[in-house]
Amino acid sequence: MPKEQEKMQSWQVFHFARKRLGASALCVIFGKKNARAVDYWCQDPMYTDKSEQAYDPIQGVKNLLSMLDDRGHVGAVRNCIAFLCSGTSLDCGCEPEIVAPLPTLTEEILADYKAVACLQAAIEDKIEPAVIKALAAEAIAEIERTCAKYIEGC
Secondary structure (H helix, E strand, C coil), X not given: XXXXXXXXXXXXXXXXXXXXXXXXXXXXXXXXHHHHHHHHHCXXXXXXXXXXXXXXXXXXXXXXXXXXXXXXXXXXXXXXXHHXXXXXXXXXXXXCCCCCCCCCHHHHHHHHHHHHHHHHHHHHCCCCHHHHHHHHHHHHHHHHHHHHHHHXXX
């Protein structure tokens, strides 16, 4: 047994998909003109001349989400993942929507107070827990956008 568990690589997703769905299905998804690229994306760098850092669409999306996360746009990352899962058995049932931060940090901070005040009022009015959870998620998303706006300004 290995001492350290290997992290999943994007090529493994393509390799699995080609094995289970077939190369023709991948060509339908990515276009017949990309058949060579699809084969390249499926290669294990350990046994081919493919670079460990070689580009493929899955790695590209992961890099994009990582950059958004580094800049504090956690909500956008979460919504992208929800979008990717929509229509699958992992569908969370929420409608993903990317909300851009407000123009200024002051406006963002004021929006935080408004969202938290709405949550507090609902709790004091003893609103049902499902509504409280939704309001809490909205308040957290608002605070995350404030953090993103702050990081953007730094």
